[in-house]
Amino acid sequence: MHFTGFTLMPYRSLDMEARHKERSAWVVLPNSLYDPVKGADEYESHISLLTRAEDLGFDAIAVNEHHQTAYGIMPAPNLIASALIQRTKRVKIAVLGRALPLTNNPLFIAEEMAMLDNMSRGRMIAGFVRGIGTEYHSTGTNPVFSHERFHEAHDLIVQAWTRPGPFEFEGEHYNFKYVNCWPRPYQQPRPPIWIPSQGSSETVKWAADPSRKYQFLVTFSSTELVTRYLTAYRNQCTEFGYECSGDQLGWAVPVYVADTDEKAKEEAGRAIETLFGDFLPNPWEMLLPPGYTSMSSMKQTMKLRSSLGKVRPTADMLIASGTALIGSAKTVRQKISEMVDRTGVNSLVTMLQFGTLSDELTKRNMDMFASEVMPHFRK
Amino acid sequence: MAPPITRHKVRDLDVRMMRAGAGAPLLFLHSAGGMPVWTPFFDKLAAQYDVIIPEHPGFGDTPAPDWIRNIGDMAMYYLDFLDSMGLGKVHLAGHSLGGWTAAELATRNCTDILDLTLIAPAGLRVKGAPSGDNFIWSAEESVRNMFHNQKIADAILAMTPTEEDSDRALANRFMAARLGWEPRWHNPALARWLHRISVPTQVIWGGNDMLLPPVYAEAWKAGVPDVRVEIIPECGHAVTADKGDACAATILSFLARS
Numbered sequence: 001m002h003f004t005g006f007t008l009m010p011y012r013s014l015d016m017e018a019r020h021k022e023r024s025a026w027v028v029l030p031n032s033l034y035d036p037v038k039g040a041d042e043y044e045s046h047i048s049l050l051t052r053a054e055d056l057g058f059d060a061i062a063v064n065e066h067h068q069t070a071y072g073i074m075p076a077p078n079l080i081a082s083a084l085i086q087r088t089k090r091v092k093i094a095v096l097g098r099a100l101p102l103t104n105n106p107l108f109i110a111e112e113m114a115m116l117d118n119m120s121r122g123r124m125i126a127g128f129v130r131g132i133g134t135e136y137h138s139t140g141t142n143p144v145f146s147h148e149r150f151h152e153a154h155d156l157i158v159q160a161w162t163r164p165g166p167f168e169f170e171g172e173h174y175n176f177k178y179v180n181c182w183p184r185p186y187q188q189p190r191p192p193i194w195i196p197s198q199g200s201s202e203t204v205k206w207a208a209d210p211s212r213k214y215q216f217l218v219t220f221s222s223t224e225l226v227t228r229y230l231t232a233y234r235n236q237c238t239e240f241g242y243e244c245s246g247d248q249l250g251w252a253v254p255v256y257v258a259d260t261d262e263k264a265k266e267e268a269g270r271a272i273e274t275l276f277g278d279f280l281p282n283p284w285e286m287l288l289p290p291g292y293t294s295m296s297s298m299k300q301t302m303k304l305r306s307s308l309g310k311v312r313p314t315a316d317m318l319i320a321s322g323t324a325l326i327g328s329a330k331t332v333r334q335k336i337s338e339m340v341d342r343t344g345v346n347s348l349v350t351m352l353q354f355g356t357l358s359d360e361l362t363k364r365n366m367d368m369f370a371s372e373v374m375p376h377f378r379k
Numbered sequence: 380m381a382p383p384i385t386r387h388k389v390r391d392l393d394v395r396m397m398r399a400g401a402g403a404p405l406l407f408l409h410s411a412g413g414m415p416v417w418t419p420f421f422d423k424l425a426a427q428y429d430v431i432i433p434e435h436p437g438f439g440d441t442p443a444p445d446w447i448r449n450i451g452d453m454a455m456y457y458l459d460f461l462d463s464m465g466l467g468k469v470h471l472a473g474h475s476l477g478g479w480t481a482a483e484l485a486t487r488n489c490t491d492i493l494d495l496t497l498i499a500p501a502g503l504r505v506k507g508a509p510s511g512d513n514f515i516w517s518a519e520e521s522v523r524n525m526f527h528n529q530k531i532a533d534a535i536l537a538m539t540p541t542e543e544d545s546d547r548a549l550a551n552r553f554m555a556a557r558l559g560w561e562p563r564w565h566n567p568a569l570a571r572w573l574h575r576i577s578v579p580t581q582v583i584w585g586g587n588d589m590l591l592p593p594v595y596a597e598a599w600k601a602g603v604p605d606v607r608v609e610i611i612p613e614c615g616h617a618v619t620a621d622k623g624d625a626c627a628a629t630i631l632s633f634l635a636r637s
Contacts, residue, residue: 028515137515142560144553285515290556295549 001340001377004094004349005053005366006062006252008072009046009080012356013038016278019070024282026069026134039073045359047080049352051087052363056370060092060125062349064196065099067131068138071279078112085120093120096196096217096252096349097127100157101149102139106174107181109153110160114185122186127194127217128154133287144291147202149173161190194250199229200297208236208248215347217250223322223339226251230343246346251339254324254351257368261327267361268354269315272324275355277312324354329372336377348377381417382425387433389456389463395434395441400425403493405470405634407432408457408477411501411513411555412525412617413547414439415474420623427631428470433460435477437554439547450502450558450566454483461491470634472496474619475591476559479566485580486572495580496630498618499591503598504565511590512563514556524589525617564591573602580606581633585614585621607633 014025015033022029050061063080066072074080077095084093093116098109117124130150136143152171156179159169165180185191194215195207207214216233218226230249237244254275256268284305288298318324325332339345352369353362382399397417405428409415414434424430436456437443447456457480461469471492473481478500485495504510513521523532540548580603584596596608609629614622 023517136560137512140561140563142556144557144560283517285517289514289560290549290552295553299546299549 001336002059002247002347003057003374003377004060004062004092004347005050005056005058006064006094006096006349006351007046007050007353008064008066008351009042009074010275010279010355011039011042011070011073012358013042014070014278016274019278024134024286025071025279026282027137027286029068029070033070034073042073043080046353047083047087049359049362049366050080050084052366054088054091056366057374058091058370060094061088062094062096062125062127064096064127065129065131067099067102067135069134069279078116081116081124082119085116085123088123090123092123092125094125094194094349095127096125096194097129099129099131099135100153101146102131102135102141103153106153106156107160107176107179110157110181113157113191114161114181114183117186117191118183120186122191124185124187124191125194126191127196128157129196130292133289133292134282136289136292137286142291143289145173146292151206158190158193161185196252197229199225199232200293201232202294204229204233204236208233208240208244210240210242213237213245213248215248215250217252217347217349219252219349221323223335226253226322226339226345227342230345234344244344246344249343249345250347250349251345252349252351254326254354255332255369255373256324256326256352256354256357256365257329257332257373258364259328261331264326264328264331265315265319268324268326268357268365271355271357271361272315272318272326273313273355276318276323279355329368332369332373333376336373340377380422387464389460390444392436392442392444394436394460395439397432398430400428400430402428403468403470404429404431404466405472406461406466408471408473408480409435409438410475410477410617411551411559412475413551415619418620418623420619420627423624423627424630428634431464431466431469435480435554437557438551440550443550443554443557448557450479450483453480453558454487457481457484458488467491468493470494470496472498472630473500474498475501475616476555476564478502479564479569482573482576483566483569485576485578486569487575489575489577492578494578494634495576496583496633497580497599498583498626499585499588499616500582500599501559501564501591502566502569503595503602504562504567505592505595505598508592508594510564510592513590514560525615526621527585527587527613527615528621531617531620570598570602573599574604576603576605578605579633579636581630582606582608583618583626583629584608584610585616585618586610586612587614588616590616 063077065077067075160181166178169176196217197203207216218229234244258264387394434441478497479502526532582599584593
């Protein structure tokens with residue numbers, strides 16, 4: 001199994017009382033709540049934690065992109081990736097992912113990734129996403145054209161990496177007289193591409209297409225949904241006439257390991273509740289701007305949300321649903337094994353720091369995961 | 380009383396329509412809120428005019444054709460609509476998004492327009508006076524922020540929408556975003572061509588509009604050659620519902636000018 005260590009880089013010093021006076025920790029959360037001195041420490045902490053993962057034997061470390069939020073203070077993940085390149089030697093570095101539709105010049109994304117790939121001598125993994133709904137509020141990008149822009153930007157970036165330049169790109173949203181990526185990527189023909197997703201059937205079909213075969217990485221979902229989406233992807237591969245490799249299947253999940261199930265919950269319970277109850281929640285107007293998903297899937301999501309009401313998820317609920325793996329090494333091993341048995345998933349993106357979890361507990365968590373869980377899945 | 384829904388075909392599009400009254404045709408282009416509820420406001424207009432309210436492409440039950448991607452397409456589409464209806468010259472009116480569409484149409488071609496009534500129209504931007512963000516407002520805010528008279532908002536919020544209502548509202552929201560998300564509720568080019576509106580124009584604004592501040596009326600006044608501006612006090616963005624009588628009287632007196 002391929003292991004990735006990942007952090008969202010949350011701003012842990014957030015005043016939660018002040019946050020709940022706002023409708024969200026995104027877009028409208030006043031940045032007067034950000035203290036640069038504490039923030040500077042936060043950057044150093046997370047970079048150190050990620051760097052540490054190399055020493056512990058992880059295959060990859062990962063960063064991602066979010067805008068105007070305390071949920072993750074990495075609007076420019078390539079900057080962190082660049083720092084990680086300087087502090088590591090062997091480990092792969094994944095940018096999961098760049099939010100393609102939010103930019104007006106996707107060539108910048110192609111160029112920067114190519115630079116990072118050269119600087120790291122071929123250690124980069126590229127991830128492509130559409131950005132979450134709130135980011136259409138914070139960037140002004142029209143959500144109605146989100147899918148169009150994603151596909152067009154993707155085509156442009158992959159062509160910029162793989163087609164001899166200069167060439168002309170003729171799109172609806174993006175038009176370039178000259179596409180000529182200097183530098184070319186270090187890895188040939190291009191860095192691997194992973195697609196973090198919450199399981200939309202359109203994305204499954206697109207990512208599994210024989211011309212792409214991208215790793216489909218299911219994020220932040222219950223055991224039931226992760227199983228369903230990964231199975232859907234596997235079936236889609238079969239439908240395309242080829243067998244799905246385990247390396248095409250990824251699962252991104254918060255993980256916490258301690259001596260016992262009770263101790264794990266005691267140490268990480270509050271932190272996981274801050275992730276899902278303080279940092280992540282958004283009203284549907286912000287999370288699902290019109291056109292971000294199809295009308296039918298938006299209707300379904302709205303129905304689901306109104307039936308759930310505004311319940312703050314507890315650690316018990318998150319553990320029971322498998323949305324977070326929190327427990328003894330034995331428990332966590334067992335849950336991963338079960339998912340492997342059910343789906344054949346071979347890439348695990350572990351979020352070992354989440355919510356307000358401290359550096360100290362994160363380090364213990366990483367140590368235990370690396371010594372007592374990871375080896376079990378190494379062949 | 381609300382007239383029956385009729386259908387009209389424009390190119391490959393099956394358009395839902397309300398039509399009532401007799402007299403010279405008055406084409407009313409609705410707001411981003413969708414096909415309006417038929418209120419006494421419309422009865423007052425229909426008492427003197429042949430009032431025609433088509434549902435915009437993509438709104439409610441009218442399909443969203445992929446050949447309408449922006450407000451310019453909407454303006455051209457309504458020129459097609461006028462041709463296909465064969466109404467001759469019409470009084471053209473529009474509210475909010477509908478007002479914007481009407482103005483865009485009029486900058487392109489005034490041949491079939493007698494006069495133009497713009498009720499709290501979108502389309503222009505006044506720097507320093509940002510529009511309200513009706514895409515981030517909650518369902519309740521979206522209703523409350525439309526009215527100065529909160530009793531109307533209370534009554535709307537007390538109703539439980541049918542599934543059909545909810546589906547139409549969602550379609551409205553999708554098409555509204557297509558046309559107005561970015562740049563938000565305006566077309567930077569429109570201000571440059573307002574001088575081409577060659578018919579008498581009336582701009583009506585609610586004095587307490589929380590979506591498009593009433594100061595926007597000044598920008599229309601500055602750009603449109605033959606224009607009068609009427610600000611209705613104690614009135615929000617939903618002018619035709621919030622102050623229906625005053626709005627109808629203002630329109631009728633403008634249309635009846637000699």
